[in-house]
Amino acid sequence: MTHAQPRKRQHLVAGIAGLLFALGLGLAGMTDPNKVLNFLDLFGDWDPSLALVMGGAILVYAPVSRWLQGKSSPRLADQFHWPTKRDIDSKLVGGAVLFGVGWGIAGYCPGPAIVAATGAAGPVLVFFAAMVLGMFLYGLIARRRDTLRAARKAA
Amino acid sequence: MHTDFTPIASTLGGMLIGLAAALLLVFNGRIAGISGILGGLLEAAEGWSWRGVFLLGMVLGGVGLLIFAPATVPGAAIDSLPLLAVAGLLVGFGTRMGGGCTSGHGVCGLSRLSTRSLTATVIFMGAAMLTTGVTRHVLGPWVGAGGAG
Numbered sequence: 001m002t003h004a005q006p007r008k009r010q011h012l013v014a015g016i017a018g019l020l021f022a023l024g025l026g027l028a029g030m031t032d033p034n035k036v037l038n039f040l041d042l043f044g045d046w047d048p049s050l051a052l053v054m055g056g057a058i059l060v061y062a063p064v065s066r067w068l069q070g071k072s073s074p075r076l077a078d079q080f081h082w083p084t085k086r087d088i089d090s091k092l093v094g095g096a097v098l099f100g101v102g103w104g105i106a107g108y109c110p111g112p113a114i115v116a117a118t119g120a121a122g123p124v125l126v127f128f129a130a131m132v133l134g135m136f137l138y139g140l141i142a143r144r145r146d147t148l149r150a151a152r153k154a155a
Numbered sequence: 156m157h158t159d160f161t162p163i164a165s166t167l168g169g170m171l172i173g174l175a176a177a178l179l180l181v182f183n184g185r186i187a188g189i190s191g192i193l194g195g196l197l198e199a200a201e202g203w204s205w206r207g208v209f210l211l212g213m214v215l216g217g218v219g220l221l222i223f224a225p226a227t228v229p230g231a232a233i234d235s236l237p238l239l240a241v242a243g244l245l246v247g248f249g250t251r252m253g254g255g256c257t258s259g260h261g262v263c264g265l266s267r268l269s270t271r272s273l274t275a276t277v278i279f280m281g282a283a284m285l286t287t288g289v290t291r292h293v294l295g296p297w298v299g300a301g302g303a304g
Binding site for chain 2 (some may be wrong): 009011015016026028065073091094105126
């Protein structure tokens with residue numbers, strides 16, 4: 001399929017998707033960390049709402065995703081960027097543990113943190129800046145490790 | 156702080172998130188994993204421009220929420236800035252190390268019945284529940300972690 005300006009159209013779709021994603025998070029209650037912590041706190045005043053957020057998202061996304069897995073290319077790009085990793089390694093497990101601990105402390109996962117940081121209220125910005133720093137640090141370490149591994153292979 | 160169970164709004168909000176992720180997949184062939192999109196932008200990975208526009212859309216959505224539904228964005232639940240900083244570092248580092256967060260593993264990965272994503276989701280949910288339980292009910296009085304229920 002050819003388009004006059006596929007790149008511009010891709011960007012338009014990305015912008016609309018980002019906007020809808022943020023509005024969905026807000027409507028769902030995910031941008032209120034009290035609500036998130038009340039979901040995670042099984043021994044307090046439990047608020048099961050967030051289970052329905054994930055359920056609602058999967059309800060819409062799963063059939064689309066399964067339908068597209070047999071297709072060769074998306075509407076505006078050459079190929080699908082499906083995840084390729086299959087192994088359950090220590091990085092997956094360790095990363096999930098660290099993420100879970102941070103999420104359980106503050107009640108923000110990355111999406112809601114971005115939306116909440118828009119308000120530029122001090123405490124949320126501290127969380128957001130630290131999150132960006134954490135991502136950056138992992139990127140640094142991962143690149144360094146890859147370089148070392150390549151050097152060892154070449155030696 | 157008490158929050159009401161909101162089955163309709165939360166299901167509809169979830170469906171909107173699913174629709175956004177589906178649009179990105181149908182048209183651009185991309186997975187809507189927020190930590191991957193933000194992390195990829197930081198590392199100037201290929202496709203940084205659509206990542207930037209996606210995040211700009213999210214910020215625009217955030218502004219819209221602040222103007223028309225400010226109650227949905229009440230700010231942080233805990234007061235301690237050092238604790239917020241530690242939590243942020245863990246979320247940023249952990250999601251990149253584990254290759255995804257609530258959206259990439261929890262929504263997109265589970266939808267594909269990925270064993271990797273199911274494993275990650277069970278682990279981060281479990282770790283989060285344990286952490287919230289401990290900070291609220293065991294350490295709460297010392298760290299001032301958002302009053303229990």
